[in-house]
Amino acid sequence: MTDSIVYAAGDSLATIAQTSQELTPSFFVTLMKNFSTWAIPALIFLALILGWYKKVKVYEAFIDGAKEGFTVAIKIIPYLVAILVAIGMFRASGAMDGFVALLSPLTNLIGMPAETLPVALMRPLSGSGALGLVTELMKIHGPDSFIGRVSSTMWGSTETTFYVIAVYFGAVGVRRVRHSIAAGLVGDAVGLIAAVLICRIVFG
């Protein structure tokens, strides 16, 4: 990305960053960390115990379900190759810069920092690609800058639409996806715009 880089982190933002640093609720941090550590084992435990209580033959049931895993994973390969190749080529071609130039007058209207526009365009295409851009922005501007906060929020505001559509429909062999792409992209656009607006309200 060759977009212009602005190093100016306003005084007001620095103050906000400082105050939020003092307010860091450490119990919340531990809570969140513990939550993601415990969610999966808790789900498995719950399924096993309830199954045992209901006299389900848990081992046989597990094998029964697990068998399906192989066929589904193999079925999605052609769909996954098609979409990932297209996205990979698009990213490598540098076409994104053209779209950024094209769209930036529009996004300026809602106060989207120009630096975050590549993140917004990348998000529906590639989750890891967008995360890379967010990381880069936070390295340059700092994670507690407005740009850092907006790009972080953008990352969580929506999903990799094209990947999800290719994989989900691929698994059942659906080729005509009808209005799914339109709905997905409207969702992405609204999520990304909402990310900017809510950050402007919350972080000024």
Place this chain on the structure above:
Amino acid sequence: MNYIWLGLMVIALIFGAINGRIDAVTKAAVDNAAAAVAIALGLIGIMALWLGIMKIAEKGGIIRILSRAIRPLAKLLFPSIPSDHPAIGAMLMNMIANWLGLGNAATPLGLKAMEELQTLNKSKDTATNDMATFLALNTATICLIPMTVIAVRVQLGSGNPFEIISTTIVASTCAMIAGVTTAKLFQRLPTFRKSDPNRTKEESENDAGASHD
């Protein structure tokens, strides 16, 4: 999907040529083709694990209890699915995994849900309205804890890496509402009504009559 795919590829090739990056574009095509297979193969183990656990949960009755709890919402979003159909349970499990940020579990459960939805599809190569709505729920899902981005913020020494949770919840909720609303509105458009694999004979005749007016 045809136009999107065509567009991505053609734009990539043209811009790649103009920007003098055509070798990088070719390399990306080859690398990503290999990566796609690696991702799919990597899914086999996780798929097997979660589909196995899902089967136990199904037989143990957890899914039936949960499905009953969300029946009103399911009726609203998926009016054509019978409320005791396994598709409801599978979609619910997928949504829960999504909201909790359990990406590894969400995909297998979502694919299971798609298989259940496919059993209600009269034309197997075309998406039903329910599939489109479910996909909208998935491509723009509520994100309660964006753990990945929080981890990066921690690494970069953020004063409060978690401060973006609230803004993310608001933004992703807006995205989900917009996505589902669009799916629901677009299924009423004439083009998409015509391509609906589950439309009844009367509906087709009504549409044909309307187009003569």
